[in-house]
Amino acid sequence: MVIKTIDILKNEIPIEEESLIITEDVKAGLVLVDIINGFCTVGAGNLAPREPNRQISEMIEESKRLARLFCDKKWPILAFLDSHQPHKLEHPYPPHCITGTDESNLVPALRWLEKEQNVTIRRKDCYDGYIGSFQEDGSNVFVDWVKNNKIQTLLVVGVCTDICVLDFVCSTLSAKNRGFLNPLEQVVVYSKGCATFDFPASMARNSKDISPHPQVTYNKS
Secondary structure (H helix, E strand, O other), X not given: OEEOHHHHHHHHOOOOOOOOOOOOOOOEEEEEEOOEHHXXXXXXXXXXXXXXXXXXXXXXXXXXXXXXXXXXXXXXXXXXXXOEOOOOOOOOOOOOOEOOOHHHOEOHHHHHHHHOOOEEEEEEOOOOHHHHOEOOOOOEHHHHHHHHOOOXXXXXXXXXXXHHHHHHHHHHHHHHHOOOOOOOOEEEEEEEEXXXXXXXXXXHOOOOOOOXXXXXXXXXX
């Protein structure tokens, strides 16, 4: 019997899934985390899937569905795109999503977002989109986006669930709890709109600079 990742987490930590209904009277914002070729398109780069991956395909479809809904309603969307300079690599991972390459662009299913007026694109050079939103003058693109749009509920989807999505959500929750993100009230991670990449131990074994990150299917006997 195959156990979903969420079921495994429930056995280890106090986590509960809940339904979310976003009504017209609640200011909602959607954040797309790194749904780009370098993590999602087969053969696009060192951290891209080697073959079609159901988890990633479902994440893209759910994210596209939500993005269409938000655009139809003219609700704000912020898309983070992982983008690294060639001389600033992100250890312990191999070179990936280099600025100026197609790796760091939105997947084909979401490229239409670049032309939507309610969409903000932010290229970042670190795991955490909150940290990656700081500019040289000390301002923060994400913080300003929340405040300018008066966002109360933040819906988060993307890749990788346990790295970039997790880091961004943790920083956002910390900032919210400190009063830096008023009027934000809720941060919601949509599990069906998240996925992680597959970099098995067999691929990382021959390099001391690369850590394995297997996308595991768990089985219960």
